[in-house]
Amino acid sequence: MSNLFNIDIVNPEQSFLSKDNVFEVVIPAVEGEIGILKDHIPIISFLKPGIIRVFSESEEQSFYVEDGIVEFKDNTLSVLTSSIFDLKNADKNFVSASISSAEAELSKDNIDDQKRFLLNHKVEVLKSISIN
Amino acid sequence: MPSLDDLRKRITSVKSTQKITKAMKMVAAAKLRKAQENAEKGRPYSEKMNNVILNLSKSITDKENAPKLLVGTGEEKVHLCIVLTADRGLCGGFNTNIIKKAKSYFEKIISENKTLKIITVGSKGYDQLKRQYKSYIVENISFKESKNINYFDADKVGKIIIEKFEKNEFDVCAIFYNKFKNVITQIPQEQQIVPLNEDKDDKDVSGNDNDYEFEPDEDEILSNLLPKNISTQIFKAMLENSASEQGSRMTAMDNATRNAGELVDRLTIEYNRSRQAAITKELIEIISGAESL
Numbered sequence A: 001m002s003n004l005f006n007i008d009i010v011n012p013e014q015s016f017l018s019k020d021n022v023f024e025v026v027i028p029a030v031e032g033e034i035g036i037l038k039d040h041i042p043i044i045s046f047l048k049p050g051i052i053r054v055f056s057e058s059e060e061q062s063f064y065v066e067d068g069i070v071e072f073k074d075n076t077l078s079v080l081t082s083s084i085f086d087l088k089n090a091d092k093n094f095v096s097a098s099i100s101s102a103e104a105e106l107s108k109d110n111i112d113d114q115k116r117f118l119l120n121h122k123v124e125v126l127k128s129i130s131i132n
Numbered sequence B: 001m002p003s004l005d006d007l008r009k010r011i012t013s014v015k016s017t018q019k020i021t022k023a024m025k026m027v028a029a030a031k032l033r034k035a036q037e038n039a040e041k042g043r044p045y046s047e048k049m050n051n052v053i054l055n056l057s058k059s060i061t062d063k064e065n066a067p068k069l070l071v072g073t074g075e076e077k078v079h080l081c082i083v084l085t086a087d088r089g090l091c092g093g094f095n096t097n098i099i100k101k102a103k104s105y106f107e108k109i110i111s112e113n114k115t116l117k118i119i120t121v122g123s124k125g126y127d128q129l130k131r132q133y134k135s136y137i138v139e140n141i142s143f144k145e146s147k148n149i150n151y152f153d154a155d156k157v158g159k160i161i162i163e164k165f166e167k168n169e170f171d172v173c174a175i176f177y178n179k180f181k182n183v184i185t186q187i188p189q190e191q192q193i194v195p196l197n198e199d200k201d202d203k204d205v206s207g208n209d210n211d212y213e214f215e216p217d218e219d220e221i222l223s224n225l226l227p228k229n230i231s232t233q234i235f236k237a238m239l240e241n242s243a244s245e246q247g248s249r250m251t252a253m254d255n256a257t258r259n260a261g262e263l264v265d266r267l268t269i270e271y272n273r274s275r276q277a278a279i280t281k282e283l284i285e286i287i288s289g290a291e292s293l
Helices: A092-106 A113-131 B004-059 B094-111 B123-136 B151-166 B218-291
Strands: A005-011 A014-029 A032-036 A043-047 A050-056 A060-065 A068-073 A076-080 A084-086 B078-084 B115-121 B137-141 B172-180 B186-194 B213-215
Touching (some): A005 B004, A043 B218, A060 A113, A068 B218, B078 B123, B094 B218, B115 B123, B137 B151
Parallel strands (some): B078 B115
Antiparallel strands (some): A005 A014, A060 A084
């Protein structure tokens, strides 16, 4: 029995990634990271800023996402996101620009706790990217 | 009877117009292919989004406390209409068709004594609507500067809508755009996005697989998802619109080129005839002059 399933990552402009030979995907869901294997029960959740790791037989890929929705059903994982890039072609300027805009947002007083948490988290993740 | 010189000038002028329309047609054809591709690429996203929302809304049992964006405010007094048009003209009936559709909706709203608010996206729509409905237009957005349609722009419009909704500025929101059927046919569409109109006959309700696990709970996911859905719908409409615009322009320019060709033919015949007439006249004068000697 194979233990592989499908993944579709789409953003509004196009289909970003589509594979049918992954055996594990780790997604940064809003309440903590979730690792998904074959025959996971159907789930809908949304993402916080973080890194999606896709493990397939031949390679491991990592993508940075800012937000989005994931749905897993019938052994197909769909990720809908409006902001995603492959860590391999991360644009240094873009990353640092994102960090500074997030930090600028953080310095405002009128943001609620949830937003503050998400922004803090975003800065953390982006910084870890820019170090590598 | 225009003189030979006048005719010649007209022929050159029509010919140069023909060149322009022909060039515009070519450009539109090239852009159309790209726009069509983009529209197709964008489809999976909005489809998946719809699916997720459909699944979610099915599993919501407590309709009373469901997010307002999904079920509405319970009233329908204030209607917000988003009219999406092009920024440029010379594309046949493209803009006019959307406006016509929107106007008939506006009339209905006004005759029912409800409040109407209009947001126009694209400068042509604003130009056409401001004469009659100036007082209703609350916002006028144009993305002339952005070269391609991107999600970022759609998101801006989406955010404006959400903001207005949160301030209770409207109850019902509809968007108007042209749906791209094929190069010659574009169908003006009216689509309600707030509250979300569930298509009752949209596929069969694939079994009772309400066995999703939600993390966090349904309400929170929905309230996160619905604003995104609005931006997605707008984006979809913008993509359809741009494909339609190019298609419509291509057809219009094709017609214009053909008409110009016909006009040139007619003018050329007229020009040749009057030239011939002038020659014949001269000959007759010479011959009758010689005869009288």
